[in-house]
Amino acid sequence: DTGVSQDPRHKITKRGQNVTFRCDPISEHNRLYWYRQTLGQGPEFLTYFQNEAQLEKSRLLSDRFSAERPKGSFSTLEIQRTEQGDSAMYLCASSSRGQGKLGEQYFGPGTRLTVT
Amino acid sequence: QKEVEQNSGPLSVPEGAIASLNCTYSDRGSQSFFWYRQYSGKSPELIMFIYSNGDKEDGRFTAQLNKASQYVSLLIRDSQPSDSATYLCAVYQGGKLIFGQGTELSVKP
Numbered sequence: 001d002t003g004v005s006q007d008p009r010h011k012i013t014k015r016g017q018n019v020t021f022r023c024d025p026i027s028e029h030n031r032l033y034w035y036r037q038t039l040g041q042g043p044e045f046l047t048y049f050q051n052e053a054q055l056e057k058s059r060l061l062s063d064r065f066s067a068e069r070p071k072g073s074f075s076t077l078e079i080q081r082t083e084q085g086d087s088a089m090y091l092c093a094s095s096s097r098g099q100g101k102l103g104e105q106y107f108g109p110g111t112r113l114t115v116t
Numbered sequence: 117q118k119e120v121e122q123n124s125g126p127l128s129v130p131e132g133a134i135a136s137l138n139c140t141y142s143d144r145g146s147q148s149f150f151w152y153r154q155y156s157g158k159s160p161e162l163i164m165f166i167y168s169n170g171d172k173e174d175g176r177f178t179a180q181l182n183k184a185s186q187y188v189s190l191l192i193r194d195s196q197p198s199d200s201a202t203y204l205c206a207v208y209q210g211g212k213l214i215f216g217q218g219t220e221l222s223v224k225p
Contacts, residue, residue: 043213
């Protein structure tokens, strides 16, 4: 296993710009998750995919956020018209298809977004 | 009431002591529980999971689950300075993990 990878690791952008993050899950994992974490808080769920289907999107996620997993492998998370409140660590995780293993999620290194 | 609650700490223990980290959850139907360790500036790392009432041991770590009390705990025996980190409790609900805010543990040499 090469683990979950994310790119870029750091992103600094100006308010109003669009940004896109990429996540490559562990190869045999069919579920992929996006979370957001701010300082002093636990990760907060954003959305998740089973294969290429987006199964749930958090009500906290505004319309400026969109995620895709077009071929059921890597995923992208796009934030349009960034705001300073979007500054956070964006975490990707993946889990195996095995029954009972869906909650065993393995995280990538994260993308730290700073909006100036 | 938050769905998953942890004492934010910091919890400070001397090297070699037992560190006890606690977590409560609100959804009585929850079935799967996880502990993640997160070093400063890094992403969460899965260290323990527990599905059944009772204790589960893995090396120096013991996870304890009491579904009747809606309580999960993590014990770290023979604490080492390298255990200093934030420990996140997570509950699996409806396809996603719900995290507590984390407890910061500091192990003093």
